[in-house]
Amino acid sequence: MLQYLLKRLLIFLPTLLVISLLAFGLSKMAPGDPVEQRNRDMGGGLQRELRDADRVYRETSEYLGLDKPVFYLSLSSAAYPDTLYRIFKRDERENLVKLIQQYGNWEAISNYYHAIRKADQGTEQLLGKTEAVRAVRPLIKQLYLAYKDERISSLLDKAASQTAGDSTLQATIGTSVAQLQETYSQLKAQASPGRLYIPDIKWYGFDNQYHNWITDFLTLDFGESFIDSRPVADKMGDALRWTLTMNLLAIFIAYLLSVPIGVFSAVWKDSTFDRVTTLLLFVLYSLPNFWIATMLVVFFTTPEYGMDWFPSLGLGDLPPEAPFWQRFVEAGTHLVLPVFCLAYGALAFISRQVRGGMLNVIRQDYIRTAWAKGLNAQPVIWKHAFSNALFPIITMFASIFPAVFAGSVVIEVIFNIPGMGKLTVDAIFQRDWPVVYTVLMLAAILTMTGILVADILYAMADPRVSYGKDKN
Amino acid sequence: MLIGVRKEQELADHLSQQQAPPQSYWSIVRQQFRKNRMAVWSLRVLYVLGFIALFADFIANEKPIYAKLDEESHFPVLRSYAVGLGLDSWEARFFQNSWHEHEYDYVIWAPIPYSAQTMDRNNRNYVAPGDEQDVPSTRFRHWLGTDQLGRDVAAGMIAGTRTAMLVGIVAMSIAALIGIFLGALAGYFGDERFSISRIRLVLNGLGVFLAYFYGFQARSFALSEGTFGWEIFKSLVLIIAIMSLVNLLAVWLKGKGVWSQPITIPLDLGVMRLIEVVNSIPGLLLILSIVAIIEEQSVFYIMAIIGLIGWTGIARFIRAELLRVRNLEYIEAAQALGYSEWRIIARHAIPNALTPVLITIAFGVASAILMEAFLSFLGIGVAAEEVTWGSLLNLARSKFSAWWLAIFPGLAIFATVTVFNLLGEGLTDALDPRRKQ
Numbered sequence: 001m002l003q004y005l006l007k008r009l010l011i012f013l014p015t016l017l018v019i020s021l022l023a024f025g026l027s028k029m030a031p032g033d034p035v036e037q038r039n040r041d042m043g044g045g046l047q048r049e050l051r052d053a054d055r056v057y058r059e060t061s062e063y064l065g066l067d068k069p070v071f072y073l074s075l076s077s078a079a080y081p082d083t084l085y086r087i088f089k090r091d092e093r094e095n096l097v098k099l100i101q102q103y104g105n106w107e108a109i110s111n112y113y114h115a116i117r118k119a120d121q122g123t124e125q126l127l128g129k130t131e132a133v134r135a136v137r138p139l140i141k142q143l144y145l146a147y148k149d150e151r152i153s154s155l156l157d158k159a160a161s162q163t164a165g166d167s168t169l170q171a172t173i174g175t176s177v178a179q180l181q182e183t184y185s186q187l188k189a190q191a192s193p194g195r196l197y198i199p200d201i202k203w204y205g206f207d208n209q210y211h212n213w214i215t216d217f218l219t220l221d222f223g224e225s226f227i228d229s230r231p232v233a234d235k236m237g238d239a240l241r242w243t244l245t246m247n248l249l250a251i252f253i254a255y256l257l258s259v260p261i262g263v264f265s266a267v268w269k270d271s272t273f274d275r276v277t278t279l280l281l282f283v284l285y286s287l288p289n290f291w292i293a294t295m296l297v298v299f300f301t302t303p304e305y306g307m308d309w310f311p312s313l314g315l316g317d318l319p320p321e322a323p324f325w326q327r328f329v330e331a332g333t334h335l336v337l338p339v340f341c342l343a344y345g346a347l348a349f350i351s352r353q354v355r356g357g358m359l360n361v362i363r364q365d366y367i368r369t370a371w372a373k374g375l376n377a378q379p380v381i382w383k384h385a386f387s388n389a390l391f392p393i394i395t396m397f398a399s400i401f402p403a404v405f406a407g408s409v410v411i412e413v414i415f416n417i418p419g420m421g422k423l424t425v426d427a428i429f430q431r432d433w434p435v436v437y438t439v440l441m442l443a444a445i446l447t448m449t450g451i452l453v454a455d456i457l458y459a460m461a462d463p464r465v466s467y468g469k470d471k472n
Numbered sequence: 473m474l475i476g477v478r479k480e481q482e483l484a485d486h487l488s489q490q491q492a493p494p495q496s497y498w499s500i501v502r503q504q505f506r507k508n509r510m511a512v513w514s515l516r517v518l519y520v521l522g523f524i525a526l527f528a529d530f531i532a533n534e535k536p537i538y539a540k541l542d543e544e545s546h547f548p549v550l551r552s553y554a555v556g557l558g559l560d561s562w563e564a565r566f567f568q569n570s571w572h573e574h575e576y577d578y579v580i581w582a583p584i585p586y587s588a589q590t591m592d593r594n595n596r597n598y599v600a601p602g603d604e605q606d607v608p609s610t611r612f613r614h615w616l617g618t619d620q621l622g623r624d625v626a627a628g629m630i631a632g633t634r635t636a637m638l639v640g641i642v643a644m645s646i647a648a649l650i651g652i653f654l655g656a657l658a659g660y661f662g663d664e665r666f667s668i669s670r671i672r673l674v675l676n677g678l679g680v681f682l683a684y685f686y687g688f689q690a691r692s693f694a695l696s697e698g699t700f701g702w703e704i705f706k707s708l709v710l711i712i713a714i715m716s717l718v719n720l721l722a723v724w725l726k727g728k729g730v731w732s733q734p735i736t737i738p739l740d741l742g743v744m745r746l747i748e749v750v751n752s753i754p755g756l757l758l759i760l761s762i763v764a765i766i767e768e769q770s771v772f773y774i775m776a777i778i779g780l781i782g783w784t785g786i787a788r789f790i791r792a793e794l795l796r797v798r799n800l801e802y803i804e805a806a807q808a809l810g811y812s813e814w815r816i817i818a819r820h821a822i823p824n825a826l827t828p829v830l831i832t833i834a835f836g837v838a839s840a841i842l843m844e845a846f847l848s849f850l851g852i853g854v855a856a857e858e859v860t861w862g863s864l865l866n867l868a869r870s871k872f873s874a875w876w877l878a879i880f881p882g883l884a885i886f887a888t889v890t891v892f893n894l895l896g897e898g899l900t901d902a903l904d905p906r907r908k909q
Contacts (some may be wrong), residue, residue, distance in 0.1 A: 030764075444752045
C-alpha cells in the first residue's frame, strides 16, 4: 500500500511539470506586454522622455522578474544571439526576431538597432523645437516596429528627405540618419540566411523566469497579481470563502436529498416513484446549468414578469460594519439561486450514482438471503445493501474536490459572485498570469489528490480491492 | 459528462476482464438498442438535427431558393455556394437592393426567409414573437422574435444547429483519431511487445528534433508572414521527408553491431500515464486560457482544443478492448500468416473494438456541444458576427424582458444534449453484457 502510494505520488511530478509548462507557455504566447500594461495601469508612461521611459520600463520588468531569460534553454538557430532577452521591450524584441529570421546576421542587425536608438535619442533632444522634428520623430519611432523591406526603406527615405530639407535637423541628427541608412544597407548586403538553418541549443542557467516562478510556487509563494499588486494567496483566500460556502451548501443539500432518492428508487425498482424520479433526474442532469441560471436571473430577479422574488446579481452592497445578522441575511438571499443551480446538477448526478450502486448490490444473493431470513426492511436496505453500495459515492469525492476549489465558473460568472471561478475568468481575460498559474496548478493538484483519495478510500471500503499487485 | 465518464470506466473495466467473444455481436446490440424506446426516438431527433445542420442554408436564408426575375431564372441559394468558392459573382443589382426588395415574377423563399445575420431594420429592438410586427405578410413574420439589431431568432437557431453539430462532430473526430491510435498502441502492444532497434530509436529522436527545427523553427517567418495554409503544407512535406529519410537510414544501418539490439518500449505504461496527466488538467480553465489568448477567434480552435483534451475516454476503451482482442485466435492466425503488426492492428484488431467507442463518442459530443455553447455564451471563442445558441442565450442577459432569447436557444441546447446523452445511455445498455440474455 505504501509502495503504491509512493508510486502514485511520483506520478504527480510529471503531471505538474506538464501543466506548469502549459500554463507558462500560454502566458508567453499571449499577446500584450505585461510590463506596458502595468505601467499603463499605474497611471504613468504618458509622455516620458526616452531615457526616463526606458528606466521605468526596465524597473517594472525587473520588479515583475521579466528581465530574465524565459526558460532554462532555447532551441533556435545559430543566427540568434544568446543575449536577445536583454532587449527588454517585447515588441522591439519581436521585431528584431523578424529581422533575424529574414537576414540571419545578428551583428549587422544589432548595429542597425543601435543606429535607430541613436537617432531616436537625437530627435528627442530637439523635441518640440520645429515642425520638421515633429515630422521626423514618428518615422524613427516606427522603425522600431518595421521589419518588411519596403516599409523600412520608405521610412528611411522619408526621414532622410525630411532631414535634408531642414538645416538644424541636418546639423544635429544628419549623421545618425545617414548612419541608419548605411547600417541598413549593410544589413541587407551582409545577409547570411544560411545560419538560420544551423540548429543551436542555448543554455541560460537557472536564473530564469520559469525556474524562479516554479521554485516560488513550490515554497508556496504564489507571487503578486499583475493588476493590483495584491498577493495572489490573499486574493484567492477572499474568493475561496464564497466558493466554499456556496459549494459546501450545495453539496450538502444534494447529498441530503439524493441518498434517500437513489436508495428508494433502487429498492422499489420499476415502481411509479422510480420511473418518475429517474426521468426527472435525467432531465435535471441534461439541463445545462448556464441556461437554468440565465432563466432564473431573467425571470426571478427582475420586475419584468412580476416575479421579482430574489435580489439582483452580486452579493449585495452592505458595508462590512453592518451588523453580522443583517449581512448574513443579505448574503443568504443572494446565494439562494446560485446554490440551487449548483445543487440540482449534483443532486441528479449523485442520485443516479446511488441508484446504480444500489441496483448492483440488491440483486446479489446475500441480500436475498437477508430478506429470506426475515429481516426487517430497514436493516436490509441500510445495513446490508447501502453500506456495500457506498463505492460510487466514495469515488465521487474525486470529482467534488476540484469542483469545490475551482468553483463553478458558470454560476459565479452569471450571478456575479466574487468566488474562485470568477476570479479565474477575470484573471484570464486581464492576463493576470500569476493568478492564472496558481489556479491552474492548484486545480490540477486537487484533481490528482481527489482521485488518489478516492482510490485509497475505495481500498479501505472494499477489502477485495488491492493495489499491491499489477492489474490491468 | 460525468455519467459518461463513469459508465465508460465501468464498461472499460468490464470489457478488459471479459474473456469469451460474444456471438453475432452487432445483431444483439441492434436488438437491445431497439428495445430502448427513448434511445430510438433520440436517434430520430438526431436525424432531424443532422438534416437541419446539413440543409441550414435552404431552411433559413434571406436569399430565395428559386426566383424568376425579369424572365430569368435564378437559384440564389445554390449560387451562393459557387460565389463562396470564388467561382461566380453576383450581378450589381443583387448588391444594390436587399433580397427582399426585388420585384420578382415568381419566387420561392426558404421556410424562414431570413439569414442569421440579416438585420431587419423594421423590427429592431427586441420584437417579441407575439407582438405586432412590421412585416409585409405573415410569410415574413419573425416567429421566434428578433434581437436588438433585428436579427431573426429562428434563423439564428438554425445557424446555431449547424455550429453545434459541427463542433460536436469535428471535436469528437479529432478525439477519436488520437484516442483510437494511442489506445490501440497501448492495448495491442502492451508493455512488452513493442521493441525497436537502438539505431532506429536514436535516429527517430534525432528526426523529431530536426523535423521540428526545419519544419517550424527555421520557417517561422514564412509561417507567420506567408499564406498560412500553403506554408504549413510545405512544412508538413518537409517534416514527412525528414522522418522518412531517417527511417530509411535506420533500415539501412540495421544489423550493424550493437546498434541493432532491440529495446522494448513500455507503450501501455506511457499511454496510461499520459491519460492520467491529461485527465488532471482542469479542462475548462485551460480552454478558457487558450481561447483568451487567441487573437483571431474561430470556432475551429475550440473544436481542436476539445478534441485534444477529450480523447482519453476513447483511448481507455480501445485499450481495454484490444487487451482482450489481442489474445484471440484470429489475431494469432493473422500473426502466423506473417502479416505486419500494423496491418493486424488496423485491419483486424481495431474494427472489432470500435463499437463500444460509440458510447464515449455520444457522451463526448454532448459535452463538446455544451462546452461550445458555454464559451459562446461568455462571448469568447467564436467570431463576433457568428450566431450560435450560446451567443443568442447571452443576449438575454442584456435585455431581461426578451424572454424568447432566454427560452428558445436554451431549449435547443438542452434538447441536443439530452438526445446525445440518451443515445449514450441506450448504447451503454445495449452493449452491457450483463443484460444480454
